[in-house]
Amino acid sequence: MSAFVDEQMVRLQDPAQLAALVDPPGDTGHARVRALLAAMYTMDFATVRGVSDVRVRQVEFQWPVVAARRTTGNWFQTTPAYARTELTLERHDPLSPVWVDLSAEIDLTLLLEIDSGEVESVVMREITGVTSLEDFRSRFRFLDLEAFMREHGITTVEEVREASQYLLTEIHLRAQGPFDPDDPANRHPYELRLAMLIRDTVDVASLLRDAKLARAAVESAVLPDKPDEAEIRTPYAPVLLIPAAAAPGGPLSTTALESFFAAEGVLAIFV
Structure with missing residues (x-):
């Protein structure tokens, strides 16, 4: 030292x-x-x-x-009947x-x-009246339209409309109230x-x-x-x-x- x-x-x-x-x-x-x-x-x-x-x-x-030092492996037996055992050896x-x-x-x-992540509301609505592929894409916040069309064998907006019923669900979280530093509930032992x-x-x-x-x-x-x-x-x-x-x-x-x-x-x- x-x-x-x-x-x-x-x-x-x-x-x-x-x-x-x-x-x-x-x-x-x-x-x-x-x-x-x-x-x-x-x-x-x-x-x-x-x-x-x-x-x-x-x-x-x-x-x-x-x-801890661990050794893992398998034990196989072929006769008189097949058996397989998993082994773990731990030593110090x-x-x-x-x-x-x-x-x-x-x-x-x-x-x-x-942030407690409390849900305030859940809204679900059907997507209708799609006029073009770009219109369909714009209805979603996150959508890989090309991958979606490839997966379902779709090439036109007409096929998009006919392929399925589309539902968009929005989950709205409850806004956090003002933070109170004097509230004992906000103090946590660590x-x-x-x-x-x-x-x-x-x-x-x-x-x-x-x-x-x-x-x-x-x-x-x-x-x-x-x-x-x-x-x-x-x-x-x-x-x-x-x-x-x-x-x-x-x-x-x-x-x-x-x-x-x-x-x-x-x-x-x-x-």
């Missing part, structure tokens, strides 16, 4: 220091928390309007993640772990604007889980490999929970902690590296 790794482990043993690293006090937009949420959760129908009550619940240093080697320098479980409260790798040098390929290997190992070893408002991408969000002085600069500035790793679902923090 390097001096930087040792110093960061000792420093981040303090829950307040770790909480400040994850959610810096001066960051009113909570950029790091949002990046971690994006790495860990899929929130297609919820928008994060605020973050509060960040609290470190548990920390473990040098966490050995033992990934505790002496060959993937080491995570710091794992943490962090509680927080999210102010969420959730959990962030971090798998942090502390490195003292910048080797982009090596860092990305280590982060993805740690994520794959954790995903094979940990069964995630499933909050109501989101789906789990990964049970632990991968984090890289690197000294800012190690960034080469130029095209490999800290900003460029943070953006690169974020696109790969990894939060890079330079301190």
